[in-house]
Amino acid sequence: MACWLRPAMCGCFCEAPDRPPAAAHKREALLRIVQSGRCCEPDGPAVGGRRRGDWRRFHRHFDxxxxxxxxQLTAGTTWHSAGMHWRLRPTDADxxxxxxxxxxxxxxxxETEISSWTENGGLFVATNKERLAEYQRFAETGKYFGIESQVLSPAEVKEVHxxxxxxxxxxxxxxxxxxxIDPTGITNAYAKAARKLGAGIYENVEVSGIEVEEYFxxxxxxxxxxxxxxxxCxxxxxxxVVVNAGGCWANAVAAMAGVEIPLxxxxxxxxxxxxxxxxHKGLPNVRDHDLxxxxxxxxxxxxxxxxxxxPEFWDADPKFAFGLxxxxxxxFGQNLAGHIQRCPQIxxxxxxxxxxGPESFTPDHKPLMGPHPGLRGLYHACGFNSMGMMLGGGAGREITKWIMTGSPEVDLFSFDCSRFHPDTTANARWVKDRTHESYAKTYAIVFPHDEALAGRGMRKSAFHDELVARGCVHQARHGFERPGWFDASMKPGSQVPKPYDYYGAYEEGAWRLCEKDQEEGIPKHEEHLYNDLIEKDLTFSWPASHHIVAEEVRATREGVAFFDQSYFGKLFLxxxxxxxxxQYLCGADMxxxxxxxxxxxxxxxxxGGVEADLxxxxxxxxEGSSYYYFAAGGNTYTKDLEWIRGVLEDRGFRAAITDESDSSALLTVQGPHSRPLLQSLVTSGHSLENDAFPFSTGQWLEIAGHRLLALRLTFVGERGYELHVPTASAMQVYKAVREAGEHYGAKHGVPVCDAGYKAIDSLSAEKNLRHWxxxxxxxxxxLEAGIGFTVLSKLKRSGPDAPDFLGRAALEAQRAAGLKRKLVCLILESGDVPLHGAETMLxxxxxxxxxxxxAFGHTIGRSIAYGYVDCPKSETKITNAWLEAGKWQIGDKGSLHAANLSLKAPFDPANERVKG
Structure with a gap:
């Protein structure tokens, strides 16, 4: 039985002595449910009655x-929602x-005869070239999804409104x-449809607690x-199963279960x-994002x-229901000035x-959905950042599938609670600062290279300070400071993000932050070099760091580059x-x-969908027994950890996965000269030559006298080594490797440098490598993603000895039927056109x-694009022959650019450099 818990479900946290108890019939009805055993089913309830869509599907499976x-339904934030619905959005999930x-x-x-939809159209207004470029990108993506739109001149804007x-x-x-969308209408429509199917909706019922069991x-x-x-009552x-749909009161619902959420x-x-x-009612709704x-x-x-x-923060009051x-x-005055500028009659x-009224917001302006890490059975469907009307129906459908099958069908990682590292969600200052920034930038242009200023410095590698001294410009991912690129021309340390100043929004007084002892204003930084560097990259043309990244790529291809990838998850089974x-977890045959x-x-x-690749x-x-080291992507490893834990428990394996990410650093040494450089530092007698240390193997060895786990791997398409170093000795190893690199480069006349993730993006795109x-x-x-080689060994094994693994049946069926969609690589013919994602493929x-x-492939001098294409009705399945027979183009902001199909890696397709 699934229990959905609605706003203000603060129960025992917020009893109001002057409020009458729940009506007797409500108490009797609930008690009858319990006595009948109906609430003892294995499926679950929900705390909260927002408009979380698809009750019909939910009820079919959770009767x-x-x-x-x-x-009452619509209490809290729903009843006063603006309800505007915009179909053109920055992401496919939205x-x-x-x-x-x-x-x-x-x-x-x-079905219900309750009206909730008015189709009066939507109009976005741009006041500068970059904003219009963003709108043109929206329109381009919309072509694939069948969304009608028209890019307008100023005169045509006036005609429409x-x-x-x-x-x-x-x-x-x-x-x-x-x-x-009429918020009351759609909520009542969902409720009416749900009741017809027998769902239990109980209003004026105060939840007093959520019972949680600890177990092994x-x-x-x-x-x-x-x-x-x-x-x-x-x-x-x-x-x-409990679904927290508590809106502004979702924190209190979470607290009942003993957990925290970033809202x-x-x-x-x-x-x-x-x-x-x-x-008149036929005029479209208008957004002026620039104002x-x-x-x-x-x-x-x-x-x-x-x-x-x-904005003014608010500590949610449990008594608050339909108030304002x-x-x-x-x-509001700053908004009003914008309204008058756009519509003078106002x-x-x-x-x-x-x-x-109140509304709930999150640190990245995305909802909180899915299972709560570390607490089985608690799901969230809250924090919709004023987008609940738009997302509600789809969110209800996907949370249902999540509960039923363990995963949504849409890629909802950007909504998944596990996108946040536990250290960040437990830090109230990080949550508040990042939430303010995401709110203040709600209407900012969605540039591909933007970085947060709030909540920086939460998690750092052992190399962080040394890399800063060498000019590293860091990016924030999963709360971690990872290298973006290096600019040695700057004064060391000047490029570090400064403490968050709220963009000067609270200079005259910070009482709106709703904190004790925080009345004085917070001054804006007079200078902020990090912000200046990021803003120079915010463009739909070539970013300012483009030429720097090109040099880091060249060093990797011609000499040696050092990458700090310490933010990777280090998990042990x-x-x-x-x-x-x-063997059951992995698609590969172990x-x-x-x-x-x-x-x-x-x-x-x-x-058969890929929940993680690692x-x-x-x-x-x-004792001679096996154990396994999972190196997972740094941005997703909290999710990966929870996925593995869930599968282990569901299948009853006597095995456990532990997170030991903070116990070691990860320095990767990549490039054609990486072997002789590192060999000079090996103090344990190990040889790094191919016959002794082949590709895709690992060894314990010593570098500069420090024991570490070395893996011969690459994510950049070169001969390379990952050095997984205990945190205590990480700096000594880095300094030894870096110093030896400088001497090696000078002696042999090859480039040697530190490099960041922008270079990795370019290098990996040239090598046809996936990014989850x-x-x-x-x-x-x-099979669709072009990494079918990872699962074919298992799929080819048949009969009683065929190894079972999660997703096998779906993959067998897909392999037999043929692919209806497939990832393809397109390379633009021109080297002068930048791409940023979400363009169309024709x-x-x-x-x-x-x-x-x-990404731009700096080695090949062209933009490279990856995307999934659909099988047309004229074909039964996608084949390489059909792909090769077509003429390919990429659509970007209304223009078409000629492209070439690449069925193999654009660079070194035979992997000679990797395995040499």
């Missing part, structure tokens, strides 16, 4: 689903979920299929799981004007709002009413069933692997895909 609402929500509005209106001022407008984009897994790991939900609902509530306002001459405002059509009036730089705050005109029009567990073998492998879900090294403990969550995800199978003039990842 004992119960929704508990502290007040587009797909929004489309489903829109469809549900229309479908539920037919005559009330707008356009003398300062650069252009715009109009999407006639956009519209407005078959592998001996200590864990926690949901047991029950208790209510103030005396009911105990036994359940294994903060703020006061968010809009104003409804008196009728404006010429205004950070919106103008929503409301009959013959406008509802106007936006995102100010100095008094509007702070000092805060200045002389009266205000009918003001609406200032141990236990009596370690061999069986790793049977018979020798000690010291290193295997690149996907971890698949039941649909390397697994087989090691031997002092970019060109590889939970919805993409290894074969013989037909749009059949969009770019999932891209």
């Amino acid at each position: 004992s689903a119960v929704l508990l609402e502290r007040h 587009i797909e979920l929004n489309a489903y929500s829109r469809m549900m509005c229309k479908q539920l209106e037919e 005559p009330l707008l001022r356009v003398d300062d407008v650069y252009g715009g984009i109009y999407s006639p299929g956009d519209g407005t 897994t078959p592998g001996g790991a200590q864990s926690k799981r949901i047991q029950a939900v208790t209510t103030a 005396g009911a105990r609902i036994a359940t294994k 903060r509530a703020m006061k968010h306002a809009m104003v409804l004007t008196e009728p404006l001459p010429g205004m 950070s405002v919106y103008l929503k059509t409301q009959g013959d009036s406008m509802a106007i709002g936006g995102y100010e730089q100095n 705050f008094e509007l702070d005109y000092d805060t 200045e002389t029009t009266g205000i009918k009413t003001t609406v200032c 141990r236990g009596p069933d370690a061999d069986q567990a790793v 049977e018979g692997k020798k000690f010291g073998s290193v295997t690149y492998t996907p971890l698949c879900n039941v649909r 390397t697994v090294t087989k090691l031997e403990d002092p 969550h970019a060109d590889l995800s939970n919805r993409d199978t290894p 074969r013989d003039g037909e749009c059949i895909g969009y770019v999932r990842s891209t």
